[in-house]
Amino acid sequence: MNAEPFYPIGTPGTPWGPAEVDQWRAQQQVQRSYAEDVVSNIERLRERFEVEQYGQLDYGTDPFPLYAVRSRNWDDQLPSVLVTGGVHGYETSGVHGALQFLDRHAAEYAGRVNLLVAPCVSPWAYERIQRWNVDAVDPNRSFVKDSASGESAAVMELVAPLRDKLLVHVDLHETTDTDESEFRPALAARDGKSSEPGEIPDGFYLVGDSEDPQPGFQQAIIDAVAEVTHIAPADASGEIIGTKMVAPGVINYPVKSLGLCAGVSNARYRTTTEVYPDSPRATPQQCNDAQVAAVRAAIDYALAQQA
Numbered sequence: 001m002n003a004e005p006f007y008p009i010g011t012p013g014t015p016w017g018p019a020e021v022d023q024w025r026a027q028q029q030v031q032r033s034y035a036e037d038v039v040s041n042i043e044r045l046r047e048r049f050e051v052e053q054y055g056q057l058d059y060g061t062d063p064f065p066l067y068a069v070r071s072r073n074w075d076d077q078l079p080s081v082l083v084t085g086g087v088h089g090y091e092t093s094g095v096h097g098a099l100q101f102l103d104r105h106a107a108e109y110a111g112r113v114n115l116l117v118a119p120c121v122s123p124w125a126y127e128r129i130q131r132w133n134v135d136a137v138d139p140n141r142s143f144v145k146d147s148a149s150g151e152s153a154a155v156m157e158l159v160a161p162l163r164d165k166l167l168v169h170v171d172l173h174e175t176t177d178t179d180e181s182e183f184r185p186a187l188a189a190r191d192g193k194s195s196e197p198g199e200i201p202d203g204f205y206l207v208g209d210s211e212d213p214q215p216g217f218q219q220a221i222i223d224a225v226a227e228v229t230h231i232a233p234a235d236a237s238g239e240i241i242g243t244k245m246v247a248p249g250v251i252n253y254p255v256k257s258l259g260l261c262a263g264v265s266n267a268r269y270r271t272t273t274e275v276y277p278d279s280p281r282a283t284p285q286q287c288n289d290a291q292v293a294a295v296r297a298a299i300d301y302a303l304a305q306q307a
């Protein structure tokens with residue numbers, strides 16, 4: 001029998017309290033700069049887009065302004081598209097894929113769609129290459145009423161006026177080796193539960209909405225990304241991360257009931273991307289390119305259905 005993974009905070013079987021959260025927080029060290037990596041690139045977009053601060057996270061001595069980028073000539077007669085990145089701050093290509101899309105490809109959609117992009121939802125976690133926020137809360141389980149995550153609450157407020165008007169929402173994520181080595185054991189320790197070993201899929205995959213799966217939409221994205229990087233196969237049980245694969249590279253979750261970012265609106269077409277940056281077959285640039293390919297394919301498919 002395999003031994004349960006050890007996590008060095010807390011007592012096995014007992015959920016964390018404030019002392020354990022404080023201990024966990026003290027271990028999180030700044031490893032990169034939100035201001036230098038993200039905000040500086042957003043500032044360079046001001047000549048072509050509307051840039052707005054939609055909130056601020058005040059974490060002691062660490063204030064983090066939250067920025068969104070909008071189409072300059074917003075037209076309520078056009079369909080609208082939401083792109084979110086960095087809901088989990090450690091998932092790097094979600095942040096930089098969103099910025100790359102804005103810089104290199106957003107102009108292709110001028111006059112065809114309105115774009116609203118939140119490139120880095122969780123800047124504190126971005127700097128610390130962490131999944132959770134400062135309070136050891138997962139923003140991507142917190143898109144719910146009275147959210148415990150300031151990151152999630154700010155996005156919900158940003159999106160609220162468009163909740164029933166969006167055509168597309170693409171939420172950009174990664175699945176990494178540290179999901180298995182760090183974040184799943186940490187989650188089990190935090191919640192006082194057992195940690196079951198899992199398997200990290202090698203390649204890109206999508207998470208659709210089990211309540212409205214849109215298989216043609218998901219397939220169009222998979223086909224586009226396959227030109228950039230490899231698609232994750234199912235494991236021996238026909239699953240990806242413990243969920244039955246419904247099509248090559250596609251699984252479905254009930255995104256709204258789970259409080260996932262992909263459920264923040266009633267967009268007709270929505271998906272969550274999952275890039276695998278730790279593969280020896282993928283470079284960081286390929287990971288960014290895969291995110292961009294996914295966004296472009298999502299918009300192109302949705303527009304084609306509108307024609």
